[in-house]
Amino acid sequence: MRDGYWFTEYLPPVPSQIKSDLTVTAQYREAIIGEDWYVRDRISGDWSSLCFGDGKFVATNRRSGVADKIIISHDGINWNSAFNSNGAFYSICYGNGMFLAISDNYMIKSSNGIDWVEVTNYGSGYTFTKAYYSLGDFLILGYSPPNVPNGSILKSSNTSSWTVWQTPIIFNQMSSNNTIWLYSGSDGIYSSPDKGSTLSILFATSPTCMTYGADKFVLMSSGNSVKVVSSDTITYKDGYNAEAGADAVCYGNDRFVAVRKDYQSSSL
Numbered sequence: 001m002r003d004g005y006w007f008t009e010y011l012p013p014v015p016s017q018i019k020s021d022l023t024v025t026a027q028y029r030e031a032i033i034g035e036d037w038y039v040r041d042r043i044s045g046d047w048s049s050l051c052f053g054d055g056k057f058v059a060t061n062r063r064s065g066v067a068d069k070i071i072i073s074h075d076g077i078n079w080n081s082a083f084n085s086n087g088a089f090y091s092i093c094y095g096n097g098m099f100l101a102i103s104d105n106y107m108i109k110s111s112n113g114i115d116w117v118e119v120t121n122y123g124s125g126y127t128f129t130k131a132y133y134s135l136g137d138f139l140i141l142g143y144s145p146p147n148v149p150n151g152s153i154l155k156s157s158n159t160s161s162w163t164v165w166q167t168p169i170i171f172n173q174m175s176s177n178n179t180i181w182l183y184s185g186s187d188g189i190y191s192s193p194d195k196g197s198t199l200s201i202l203f204a205t206s207p208t209c210m211t212y213g214a215d216k217f218v219l220m221s222s223g224n225s226v227k228v229v230s231s232d233t234i235t236y237k238d239g240y241n242a243e244a245g246a247d248a249v250c251y252g253n254d255r256f257v258a259v260r261k262d263y264q265s266s267s268l
Contacts, residue, residue, distance in 0.1 A: 043071070045061040045063055046063035046088075047247070047248070047259040047260070048061075048062050048091075048259070049062075049089070049090060049091040049092050049131075050248050050249075050250050051092050051099070052257075053094025053099060053113075054097075054111075054112060055074060055253070056073060057073045057074070057252060057257055058070060058071070058099055059071050059072075059079070059248070060089035060090070060091065060101050063088060064086070064087070064088045068084060069084060070082045070083035070089065070101065072113045076252075076253070076255055076257035083114070088104075089101045089102065089108075090102055090128065091131040092131060093133045094133060095133025095134075095136075095137075095138060096138075098159060100131050100133070100138055101116070101131070102130075102142075103128065104127050104128055105126065106118060106128075107122070107140070107159075119159050121160060121162060122156075123162070126143065126154065128140055128141070128142040129142045129172070130172065132174050134174070134176050134178070134195075136157050137155050137157050138154075138155070138159060139153050140153055152164045152165060152167070169185060169199060171184055172185065173207065173210055175211055175217055176212065177217075177231055179193070180231070180232070180233055181193075181194075181195055181196060182217060182219075182233070184210065185206065188201055188206055189202045189205075189207070202229070203227070207227070208221050208222045209247060209249045211249045212251065213252070213256060214254070214256075216229065216230060217229040218256055220246040220258060222246065222247055222260065225238060226238070246259060247259060247260050
């Protein structure tokens with residue numbers, strides 16, 4: 001049952017033609033304005049990150065030894081290969097007219113999601129884990145070289161020159177509506193009105209992924225829970241539970257799209 005803002009409906013029954021295929025290892029889900037979630041398609045791969053920009057969804061594969069490392073979709077349902085590589089890509093973001101994807105020790109960028117070039121000039125000794133874009137800056141999380149303090153991340157407005165930014169909080173997930181920032185760390189989720197300088201604890205548990213869209217934050221886990229938080233973070237509701245979760249989620253074209261790596265659908 002819907003209450004007009006939060007979603008409370010469960011995953012509908014899986015069609016028999018999908019239910020019969022239990023060997024394919026990835027799941028896509030989409031939700032129209034965060035209310036009704038559906039199994040859409042399965043594509044083999046470790047699809048652990050995605051973003052929306054330039055009118056398209058772009059997802060990255062961090063499984064080595066397979067050809068398709070980056071795929072694109074205009075509707076979150078039908079996907080096409082966009083980039084092949086022997087490497088693996090852990091995270092992707094979009095901002096300032098540019099997609100930025102990271103591997104463990106290098107980055108690539110693209111203006112259209114199809115033609116990619118390597119990014120340089122960021123120094124050496126870094127191991128990258130997550131890429132974000134917020135208020136005019138690309139932010140790269142990871143492990144710093146010995147001469148850089150823990151909690152530091154790389155920051156750039158144009159991907160050409162990079163600086164080291166000492167963050168107020170060590171986090172592994174971030175989402176923002178440019179007024180409020182949510183940070184997820186080892187001890188829970190924090191809210192901040194000033195990019196981390198002032199922090200308030202929201203929840204004691206951390207999601208595997210979160211995003212903002214349609215005037216709400218959506219927080220998902222790799223287990224079976226989804227939490228929807230209002231844009232001012234004052235109210236929230238646990239709205240969706242199923243036998244599978246998500247590893248990455250984003251919003252675009254009036255819908256949320258989530259992906260999960262190595263998913264087996266036998267539990268559905």
